[in-house]
Amino acid sequence: xxxxxxxxxxxxxxxxxxxxxxxxxxxxxxxxxxxxxxxxxxxxxxxxxxxxxxxxxxxxxxxxxxxxxxxxxxxxxxxxxxxxxxxxxxxxxxxxxxxxxxxxxxxxxxxxxxxxxxxxxxxxxxxxxxxxxxxxxxxxxxxxxxxxxxxxxxxxxxxxxxxxxxxxxxxxxxxxxxxxxxxxxxxxxxxxx
Amino acid sequence: xxxxxxxxxxxxxxxxxxxxxxxxxxxxxxxxxxxxxxxxxxxxxxxxxxxxxxxxxxxxxxxxxxxxxxxxxxxxxxxxxxxxxxxxxxxxxxxxxxxxxxxxxxxxxxxxxxxxxxxxxxxxxxxxxxxxxxxxxxxxxxxxxxxxxxxxxxxxxxxxxxxxxxxxxxxxxxxxxxxxxxxxxxxxxxxxxxxxxxxxxxxxxxxxxxxxxxxxxxxxxxxxxxxxxxxxxxxxxxxxxxxxxxxxxxxxxxxx
Numbered sequence: 001x002x003x004x005x006x007x008x009x010x011x012x013x014x015x016x017x018x019x020x021x022x023x024x025x026x027x028x029x030x031x032x033x034x035x036x037x038x039x040x041x042x043x044x045x046x047x048x049x050x051x052x053x054x055x056x057x058x059x060x061x062x063x064x065x066x067x068x069x070x071x072x073x074x075x076x077x078x079x080x081x082x083x084x085x086x087x088x089x090x091x092x093x094x095x096x097x098x099x100x101x102x103x104x105x106x107x108x109x110x111x112x113x114x115x116x117x118x119x120x121x122x123x124x125x126x127x128x129x130x131x132x133x134x135x136x137x138x139x140x141x142x143x144x145x146x147x148x149x150x151x152x153x154x155x156x157x158x159x160x161x162x163x164x165x166x167x168x169x170x171x172x173x174x175x176x177x178x179x180x181x182x183x184x185x186x187x188x189x190x191x192x193x
Numbered sequence: 194x195x196x197x198x199x200x201x202x203x204x205x206x207x208x209x210x211x212x213x214x215x216x217x218x219x220x221x222x223x224x225x226x227x228x229x230x231x232x233x234x235x236x237x238x239x240x241x242x243x244x245x246x247x248x249x250x251x252x253x254x255x256x257x258x259x260x261x262x263x264x265x266x267x268x269x270x271x272x273x274x275x276x277x278x279x280x281x282x283x284x285x286x287x288x289x290x291x292x293x294x295x296x297x298x299x300x301x302x303x304x305x306x307x308x309x310x311x312x313x314x315x316x317x318x319x320x321x322x323x324x325x326x327x328x329x330x331x332x333x334x335x336x337x338x339x340x341x342x343x344x345x346x347x348x349x350x351x352x353x354x355x356x357x358x359x360x361x362x363x364x365x366x367x368x369x370x371x372x373x374x375x376x377x378x379x380x381x382x383x384x385x386x387x388x389x390x391x392x393x394x395x396x397x398x399x400x401x402x403x404x405x406x407x408x409x410x411x412x413x414x415x416x417x418x419x420x421x422x423x424x425x426x427x428x429x430x431x432x433x434x435x436x437x438x439x440x441x442x443x444x445x446x447x448x449x
Contacts, residue, residue: 102407105430105442113437137407145445 009038009188013162016184017125022151023162024182026175031188032057032166039127039162040067043076049123051076052114054107056133057166059083060095077114081107085137101137104146108153115159126154126161131178132169140173147174151181211422212335212371215253216246218429218441219414227397228421229334232365232372234341234392237401238380242412242433244273245280246401247337247373249438252282254335255292261335262328266298266343282438294331298324298344312347317357325364333370340375342387354388362394385417396420401431404444413444 013035016023027035043051053076055063060080063070070076071094078095085100096110115124128150134143147163154161165178179185211226220226227233235243251261265273273295277283287293301323302309307316328336338344341361345354365372376391378384385392385400392398397419403410412431416424429441 100407100409102409103411103430104445105411106432109432109440109442113440142406142445149443149445 005034006038006041009035010042012186013038014042016186017160017162020183021155021158021160022182022184023160024165024178024185025162025188026165026167026170026178026185027188029166029168032164035164035188036063036129037067040070043070043125044073046123047073047075049075049125050115050118051125051127052079052111053077053127053129054079054081054111055129056081056101056137057129057164059086059088060092060097061088061090064092079107079110079114101134104134104138104142108146108150111150112153112157115157120158124157124159126159128161128163130164130166130169131174132165132167132171135169135171135174140171144173144177147177147181212259213253213257214246214250215256216249216439216441219439222416222425222427222429222441223419224422224424226422227371227419229371230366230369231396231420232362232374232394233397233399233419234376234385234395235373235399235401236376236378236385238378238382238403241401241403242431242439243375243377243401244268244276244339245433246399246439247339247375248273248277249280249282250373251293251335251337252284252287255287258292259334260292260294260331261337262294262296262331262333263337263339264296264298264324265339267340270295270297279435280438281436291331294327294333296327310347311349312353313349314353314356317344317348317353318360321357321360321364325368328368328370336365336368336370336372338372338374340377341391342375342377345388345391351388355390358388358390358394365394404428404430411444414441 025035055078059082060078061083079098080095081098081101083090084097090097098106098110111126118124131143131147151161163178163182165174210229212229213220213226235246237243247263251263254261288295299309302320305319305323345357348354348357376386378387385398398417400415400417402413404413413428414431415428416426428444430444432440
């Protein structure tokens, strides 16, 4: 049952991200873990692409514990925006730890810095996990501006993006902007299970 | 044609008229770079990144073959180099080869037999002459004085400070090198200088500040003025990292 769900999610995300430059995924909190697993399985199967995973929802350490060393494929870099702010200082060559999830500009700088060194012939993907979690630390207008600015920059740099938003954390502003700025919206319903 | 332009076989190159800081986003905001020969006031409170920007400016210039000199009056040289060693832009070879010259003005003061704590007008003029001679002799294209505030602090009266600053302005204008003067101001104040006069000899002002966001301080940089170029005036978020030195990106504005 679970495998069917994850395979289904993987297929939907995979198809959407291949065709569209900017994909928004809106889902209930219950399905969050399934989506993350589907995403990592997809990333694992795409070793020729380069991925940057920005985590605001779970510390990098927790992802590492659950999914193992995802960096062994050499195609994924993490940006952890919450560990340092939570007093969990870590040093890991595969992860950039941002001081605070309120430092949105620094997040943009680090994303672009990683992709800057990647060749033009490589497919580049960005995952924001999640836009709605940014609302815990920032006001909605600021997150809206961040997302607008980020998608402008990623489009110019040919970076595909997957932006996750958890329904229970959503505000009207984020709902509007994710619809407005994404080429494709994947909306997961519990009935999908 | 503005002073400083060089016509070579009828062609003027960008490098002849602008001095690139080497900090990409800053050069974009400056419409290419700082007009050659400008004196720029680098304003900020303690810890705002003034010295780091100045050192990166010199290091980037040295890599392009432009010799630079850094006159310090606030920090001993060993401390300055120790702080810079963590940055990728810092290369000891640039100092060893003489492309970047670090000079402690307090040592020069001592050698001139000046009182290190109090300067007379004559003392300040003598120091200025030495500074000018060093710059001429080394044929420097980039010059930093860190800081003009500490230098003026040693002068006793407002009149002496004013005279010194105007003399400094004239000397710098004659040198035809691009200069950064760091200026210390109290935190959270929109003020460009301690003595309210330094900005009058400056062709440019770069203001380093902070924005409080949910209790976190975000570093900012803003170009207030730059003669001779159509520069941006947007406020940027600034990051200082060991790998990339100074980085800028437009500051997000909360309307909440």
